[in-house]
Amino acid sequence: MKEPKTNKSALAQTSPFPIGLNIDRAKGSYIYDVEGNAFLDFASGIAVSALGHGNTKITEAIKKQVDKHLHVMVYGEFHQKAQIELGTKLTSFLPNPLDQVYFVNSGTEANEGALKLAKRYTGLTEIISFKNSYHGSTHGSLSVSGNESKKFAFRPLLPDVKFIEFNDIEQLQEISEKTACVIMETIQGDAGVRIPSTEFMRALRIKCTETKTLLILDEIQCGMGRTGFMFAFQRFGIVPDILTLGKALGSGMPMGAFIAPFEIMNALSNNPPLGHITTFGGHPVACAAALAGLEILEEEEIIKNVENKGALLETLLQHVNIVELRRIGLLFAIELSSPTAVQKVVKYCHENGVLSFWFLSCPESFRVAPPLNISNSDIKKGAEIIVEALDRL
């Protein structure tokens, strides 16, 4: 029988200018195209492939689960070992009282669940978020995202959302007893890696506690070791009321989670029951992959080396054409003189075998976020190409 023709145009596009690499396979820190060209992955599929590609402990765990069972029931109805083991492992890394995990399919769904939970638990509707934030692309998450250029075409969005300046203590006055929740990326990712001060984070925690406002920290991009801590909030010595995770959590499989103390989370199970419903949330194969990923992070002590690897890359990237380099762990925003300069550098890197990427809300910077277990020699190799690109500006 003749092979059916592959028709790329059958796929919806998200923009008129996709990268368009023809992918064949991926292993370790490299992605290979159909012609056999190797690309050093300095983007990790946007902070997803924290353990690189094709890790056999992960693929074996996936295969084992595939042989046991796939989907058997909507989330929450059955006891599924894969979910229970992952929930137990994940909460073992979390401080008290974050002891209940609701597994979903994506980052944006985790934020949807968290926002609904905050409204249901507090009985309030006001939400405070931050300018330039990104929380996802579905209606609720988009409503609390701060980039107007991504929102204007989709109004009306959620009412009762206020935006305040990131890292500005005075603006915390906006939070009051009327506020259901504050949602914040612990480190703003798509705004170009913006790191708040410890003073700000502690003041935010105090203000939320005083007003009985739930603090939702979105660690979908910055969590799971990316900052050199399992969770970014740990570096500030605070604990959120609700934590949202995604991206790297699934070790390459689609998975998100929102996590809260039992007392809060339980509100979603009554009045009305089934306060959040998800058919595929906590898919057993995704859970098996995520559990293997957590075990690797723990056993191979990967997070311990994140800061050193980040510092090495930062040292190698010193260049006169860099206006500012913002970094936390292995998450970098490299700011250049203009968006055109960014496009030139990213293009040169792609053409020369290094994958970096843009930010949604920061056109004058480009993103570098390699796998957390990248080798030092690959860090040097990637840095050389970036420096070559910067030399050509």
Ligand SMILES: Cc1ncc(COP(=O)(O)O)c(C=O)c1O
């Ligand atoms: C901080 C943050 N929150 C939420 C999301 C949305 O995640 P997803 O694309 O899995 O829906 C993203 C995605 O980039 C993100 O960076």
